[in-house]
Amino acid sequence: MNVSSFRDSLRQAEPPKQLSVYQLAMWYAGKDDWNRAHELVQDLPDQVAAHIHAYLHRTEGDIWNADYWYQRAGRQRPNNSTEAEWTEIVASLL
Secondary structure (H helix, E strand, O other), X not given: XXXXXXXXXXXXXXXXXXXXXXXXXHHHHHOOOHHHHHHHHOOOOOHXXXXXXXXXXXXXXXXXXXXXXXXXXXXOOOOOXXXXXXXXXXXXXX
C-alpha cells in the first residue's frame, strides 16, 4: 500500500483489515473522525503514538496540547499544513 491507495481507501466505509493501530488512527483522522483516531493512540506510550497524538491536537487547534505531545514524540511542531503533515505521517507508516 502507498499513500495514494491509503488515501483512496478513505472512500470506503470500513478501513482495510491489515492496518496497524497507527495506520488505523491516521485512517480515521483522514475520515475526520477525530475521536476514534484519538482513542486509538491516546494511551500508547511510544513516540509514534505521541506524534499522531500531537498531530490530532494540532488539527483541532489545541496548540498547547499539541506542543506537549510533539515534545513527547521528540519532534517540533511543523510549519506545514495539517494536510501535508497527515501525508508525511501516513507515508512514514507505510
